[in-house]
Amino acid sequence: MHDVTRVEKLIEIDAPTGTIWAVLTDPSYLPKLYPDIVTVEANPPGRTVRGQNCTLIGRVGTSKIRVAIQFTTVDPEVRLVSKSIPGGLFASFEHTITLEPMGPRTMTNARFDYSLSPQYLEKVPDAKLLEHVVEDNLRIYIRNLKEICELLPLPE
């Protein structure tokens, strides 16, 4: 059993739950939400459904890393949970995001519980850097989610 790290952030987003849900369930946004994720491939492609797998390629320094996740709970506009699939960067990973409407705004909670794969840590040139990069990415995720969801359409 590995030590599990928790990163959690509660934030108010100035957008309705529907807007946030649309971003959360479109895997093509993942590289914009996590600063060091480079690409994502979803299977099946398209909007997130329960059981959808995503393979994410990221970077740490000049090295590529791979993360595979599966969406395990898709409760529309309320809760989205993803977990890691064995074989990538994480020994364990669970990301839970919950939305609570507050009029036109949304209270959004993002929680990550994870431990890094020891086998993976042995392979990277700088394991400490990898640990920092992972934590930074998870912290920045919620800030980017807020920024994207609060974008406004052009005036008519």
Next chain:
Amino acid sequence: MRTVHETVLVQATPAAVWEVLVDPHFTPKLYPDILNMRAEPPGRAVVGQKRTVAGKAGKRLIEFRTEVVGLVPLKRFELAGREGGAFESLSEVIELAEAKGGTQLTVTFVFKVSESYFGPQFDVLTLEQMAVRNQEVYVKNLKELSELNSIE
């Protein structure tokens, strides 16, 4: 019309650069202000592939449309704008040439911002500067992503 012309040496093979160029999954990561992109048909670039791109200009959501108009494997990648959206006209040509130490990359981006799309509240010069900055960062990111090493 504004033109951005950049040349850079990428420390990777033309094949590694080409892989990044033709895979639309990389596009949002290459341009700082592009959020996502839909390609039709989906998947790797083919001549005639139509792309609809969502991005941001300041705090506003914008959209523009492109089409892959030229592909010479490992040598030349060409996009043209389609009607509607943030650009009145757009052309992007990326040329690759094998060079000592990697790949010589030449990127030429010619564009005109659509004033009618943005309306009078927007300053065209500021929008042009945003587009120029995106294209400059694109070249830097394309180099960085092409140079990544696999550790698996």
